[in-house]
Amino acid sequence: MTITVYVPNDSSAVSLGADRVAKAITAEAEQRGISINLVRNGSFGMYWLEPLVEVVTAQGRIGYGPVQASDVASLFDANFLQGGMHALSLGIVEELPYLKKQQRLTFARIGKTSPTNLNDYLAHEGYRGLANALAMSQGDIVKAVTDSGLRGRGGAAFPTGIKWNTVLNTEAEQKYIICNADEGDSGTFSDRMVMEGDPFVLIEGMTIAGIAVGASQGYIYLRVEYPHAHIALDTAITKAYQAGYLGEDIQGSGKTFHLEVRLGAGAYICGEETSLMESLEGKRGLVRFKPPLPAISGLFGKPTVVNNVISLASVPIILDKGGDHYRDFGMGRSRGTLPLQLAGNIKHAGLVELAFGLTLRELLYDFGGGSASGRPIKAVQVGGPLGAYLPESQFDTPLDYEAFAAQWTVLGHGGVVVFDDTVDMAKMAKYSMEFCAIESCGKCTPCRIGSTRGYEVMDEIINGHNVDNNVKLLRDLCNTLLNGSLCALGGMTPYPVLSALNHFPKDFGIDEPAQVA
Amino acid sequence: MTAAVNTQVLVNDITSALKDKPGALLPILHGIQDAIGYVPPDCVPDIAKALSLSRAEVHGVISFYHYFRTTQPGQQTIHLCRAESCQAMGSDALEAHAKQKLGIDFHETTADGKFSLEPVYCLGNCACSPAMQIGNDIYGRVSPDSFDAALAELEPSA
Numbered sequence: 037m038t039i040t041v042y043v044p045n046d047s048s049a050v051s052l053g054a055d056r057v058a059k060a061i062t063a064e065a066e067q068r069g070i071s072i073n074l075v076r077n078g079s080f081g082m083y084w085l086e087p088l089v090e091v092v093t094a095q096g097r098i099g100y101g102p103v104q105a106s107d108v109a110s111l112f113d114a115n116f117l118q119g120g121m122h123a124l125s126l127g128i129v130e131e132l133p134y135l136k137k138q139q140r141l142t143f144a145r146i147g148k149t150s151p152t153n154l155n156d157y158l159a160h161e162g163y164r165g166l167a168n169a170l171a172m173s174q175g176d177i178v179k180a181v182t183d184s185g186l187r188g189r190g191g192a193a194f195p196t197g198i199k200w201n202t203v204l205n206t207e208a209e210q211k212y213i214i215c216n217a218d219e220g221d222s223g224t225f226s227d228r229m230v231m232e233g234d235p236f237v238l239i240e241g242m243t244i245a246g247i248a249v250g251a252s253q254g255y256i257y258l259r260v261e262y263p264h265a266h267i268a269l270d271t272a273i274t275k276a277y278q279a280g281y282l283g284e285d286i287q288g289s290g291k292t293f294h295l296e297v298r299l300g301a302g303a304y305i306c307g308e309e310t311s312l313m314e315s316l317e318g319k320r321g322l323v324r325f326k327p328p329l330p331a332i333s334g335l336f337g338k339p340t341v342v343n344n345v346i347s348l349a350s351v352p353i354i355l356d357k358g359g360d361h362y363r364d365f366g367m368g369r370s371r372g373t374l375p376l377q378l379a380g381n382i383k384h385a386g387l388v389e390l391a392f393g394l395t396l397r398e399l400l401y402d403f404g405g406g407s408a409s410g411r412p413i414k415a416v417q418v419g420g421p422l423g424a425y426l427p428e429s430q431f432d433t434p435l436d437y438e439a440f441a442a443q444w445t446v447l448g449h450g451g452v453v454v455f456d457d458t459v460d461m462a463k464m465a466k467y468s469m470e471f472c473a474i475e476s477c478g479k480c481t482p483c484r485i486g487s488t489r490g491y492e493v494m495d496e497i498i499n500g501h502n503v504d505n506n507v508k509l510l511r512d513l514c515n516t517l518l519n520g521s522l523c524a525l526g527g528m529t530p531y532p533v534l535s536a537l538n539h540f541p542k543d544f545g546i547d548e549p550a551q552v553a
Numbered sequence: 554m555t556a557a558v559n560t561q562v563l564v565n566d567i568t569s570a571l572k573d574k575p576g577a578l579l580p581i582l583h584g585i586q587d588a589i590g591y592v593p594p595d596c597v598p599d600i601a602k603a604l605s606l607s608r609a610e611v612h613g614v615i616s617f618y619h620y621f622r623t624t625q626p627g628q629q630t631i632h633l634c635r636a637e638s639c640q641a642m643g644s645d646a647l648e649a650h651a652k653q654k655l656g657i658d659f660h661e662t663t664a665d666g667k668f669s670l671e672p673v674y675c676l677g678n679c680a681c682s683p684a685m686q687i688g689n690d691i692y693g694r695v696s697p698d699s700f701d702a703a704l705a706e707l708e709p710s711a
Contacts, residue, residue, distance in 0.1 A: 048678050051693035083680035220675055222636030228677040260583075260620050261632075261676050263689040298576075299583055302620030304674060318578030318604075320617040336575065379679035380641035386680050408642070417637055421674075453638045453679070467640070471674065477617075 038073045039117045042090040042097070044147070046079035046232050047264040048225070053104055054087035060108040061089070068112060078233025080147035081387025082134055090129055093119040099126035134384060134403060139365060141373050142350045143226075143389045146233035152271040154279055157236040163281065165355030169244045170289045177248035178204055181351060183359030185371025190216055190307075190344030191419065191448035192524075193370075193437045196351075199341060202331035203249040206339040211251035213242050213293075214316070214335060214342045217258040217265070218300050218307040221420025223451030226375040227345035229387060231258070231265035234349070235272035239295060241348035243282065244355055245341055246293040254295040255335075257312050260302055269297050304421075304475040308523050309342040311477060322479045323523045344449070346375060365391035370436045378404045380453035381413075390435075397431035399452065411456040415464075415540065419448025421471055422528035424535035425461065446531060461540035465533045466494035472529040483526025486517045490533065503545050507537070557595075563588055564596040568603045578604060578614055582621055591622045627662040627669040629707055631655075632686040635672050638679035642694075647683050650697040654704070667708060 043058040044050075058074060065072045079086060088101035089111070098119040100111060107124060114122040126132060129147075140146075149156040157163070169177050182197025203211055215238065219227040230238055242254045258266055273295055276282040284292050298316055300306050306315045310324035313335045334340025350372065354362045362372045370392035376399060378385050383405035400406070400413060407413050415425045423446040426433070433439055440447040455464075469490035476483045490513050496506045514530035521527040537544055567584040571577050581600060585592050592615055601611045615621045633651055635644055655663055655670055662669040678684035681693025685700070692703055 047691050048681050048693060051678050051681055051684065051691040081680075086681075219677060222675045223638045223679045224675075225677040225679055261673060261686070264691075298579065300620075301579060301583070301618035302673070303618050315579065316576050318576040318614070319610075320613050377679065379638040380682060385682075421637060451679070453641055455641045459641065464637070464640075467637070471636075475674070 038071045040073045040075055040092040041117070042075050042077045042092075043087060044079040045076035045151075045264075046086075046229065047262075048083055049079050049086040049088070050264070052083075052086050052102065056105040057087045057089065057103050057108065060105040061111075064108050064112050070112075070117065072117065075150050077149060078146040078151050079229065080129065080135055081143070081229060082132065082384070083386045084384050085126065088126075088129070089116075091117055091119060095119065096128045096130060099129040099132070100124040101126055134386070134388075137403070138389050139373050139391050140389045141353050141362065141365070142230070142237075142346060143234075143375055143387065144353065145237065146229060149234065151233050151235055151268055152275065154236065154272075154275045157234075161356060162236055162352075163240055165352030166240050166244055166281070166287070169247055169355050170287060170291070174204055174248050174250065177244065177355065180355060180359040181248070184354040184362040185359075185366070185369070186347060186350055186354065186362065187370070187437070188344055189346035189350070189374070189449065191221075191446070193447075196343060196347050199331055199343070200245065200249050202329065203251070203339045203341050206332050208339050210253070210336075210338045211249055212335045212338055212340040213245045213249070213251045213254040214309075214312065214340055215242055215254065215256040215348055216307060216309060216312055216342055216344050217256050217262075218312060219262075219345070219449070220259060220304040220307045221422075221449055221451050223379040223417065223453035224377050224420060224449045225379070226377050226387060226450065228262055228265055229375075230345050230349045231262065232268045235265075235268045236276065237349045237352055238269075238345055239272055239276050239282065241351035242295060243286065243293045244351050245343065245348060247286075247291050249339075249341055251339075251341065252292045252294060254293060255316055256295070256297045257300060257306070257316060258297050259300045266297060266299065273297070303477075304471075305477045305523075305525055308525065311523070312342065313340065320477070322477050323525075325522070346449075367391070367393035367434065367436050368438055370438065374435065374447075374450045376435065376450045376452060378452050378454070380417075381407045381409055381456045382452075382454040383408050392436045393434050395432050395434050396426065396452070399435065400431065400454065404454065407454060407456045409456045409458075411458065413454055414457040414459055415455045415461060415536075417453045417455070417464075417532060418451070419446035420451050421468065422446065422524060422531055423448050423451075424531040425464070425539065426535070427539040429539075444531070445535070446528070461536040461543040462494065462498050462545075463543075465536040465544075466491060466498060468529055468532040468536075469494055472525060476525060480520070480522040480526060482517045482520040483522070483529075486513055486521075486526065487529065489513055490517070490529070494533075497544055500545055507544065507546060510537070560589060560593060561596065561599070564593075564599060568600055572603045578606070578611065579618075582615060586621060590626050591624055594623050628667050629687055630669040630671055632671050632673040632676070634674070634676050634678075634682070634684045634686075636675040636679075638675075639683035642682035644683035647685075647695055647697060647700060651700060654697075654701065668704070
């Protein structure tokens, strides 16, 4: 019998040599006259083990990793195709604690399947949510999403069902579904993993959204930095059209939904929904004033649902298993699961999908295993470049939107970037201002001018010039940015800057106790 | 045909193929940059005319987005990530090494026309920081040594 071997084609795994490993396995098998079926799967998100090679055996899928091309001959010598022992043996992959302790709903298939194989998707509970949705009224679909408690996973955490309901109840000849796939936050890669590792789940989620609110056209606004995701999405979309899951008369239902990928062009601001719509319309990505809400007047002035990749990819399981099933996970007003991303200086970097409620400390040490460098963790930035830096004293915060907000921190898109004690927090604060200056769309003055002034003031502070007065000036400037900016870029840049200042004043050359913003 | 005429034909072909899409300007600019590596300023009037926009509007869009460039890039463009996750894993040192090795700063091209160096703010490879991208290839846990090795692989004749 032909043995199946999995080698991920997730771009992070590829960045560590997965393509070379796949090639070496194919060549070695040929040379030894062994017939194998090599399948490129998504990644389970245990990146310290990538490239992670799996072999299908009677006991289950047995893993080896991290494998380099130079290890391949010795794997064959160790009879890995029958699950033989090798220095890189990991045992049954599903049983690895990092994976076993997770609650994977949105990521249920990722790693297990061949991403762009529609039959594989269907064999793993794919398109069951759509089948249910097609038998429901539009209002009932929206109600299921509302009942699930799903909130926007892009970071703003707005209830998805309420957004959909507004679009459903706004009369218009044309409505749109936009997937915000402009995942620009450093430390986040869950959107990328979904698009590369399970593109059909996003397509299914968007199709359900389109049917629910009466939108016949969808766009995935994808950042240009994700070429692998682009290929996976385009391939999956073509197959979905061929199989009648997109286009006119979806699965004989009489419903229509068209879907197209549009590429961004390296502008962080286009992750802001109104700027994204300007970009989709072919313009500079200038932020719009709100109101009107996009749900009432969005793309080309039409009612538009704009949701993040993870939000839309969570919809199929909600429609498959019911809103209550999803709602049963989580704590407080944060329902369901959040795919957390461990990044930066962390030993076990990767994807951890869990119900809300775990503490940051448990995530950093039980899953992450502490810093990669082995040095103490000094600061953790949660929620991307606009998220606050948390010192050790805040590590017991539960991962929950409200618990984070209560102490002036941001859970956001669930990105967690870890820094060891060699980091200079004044330098990081200066970088935050620089990033804001580079990425500002320029429409509002606080962000456009304030970020550059902030960068200059930070330079003065770092050089020890008139520190006390410059720190006062920095706080004043942050106050203007916080309260006077049009969108979250200017409005939240003070989070990393002031949290760095408040928790690590020594790095700024001052000894004063923390002063709350 | 001269190179300039060739470019103009290409630009016109791409523009007329895409101009009827809703919000066609970005797809057109991507098409042109994919085909010739940059968006020549000379083609702005043609694009503007095809889309009934002013030249200022087209120029404004090209200059707004970091990804679009108006000069010819090197044979290979190296995108080096300088976002937080990569900084936490030593991207500052890697950046210094890359600039020294290539003898250029960000947004510049080596004198021999082989490499351009651009900063990028996140490649989504944050679990394998520091990261860089050359063409469509992504590299993880890049060290000065593996940076040199990647470059050597790209110019076998050197």
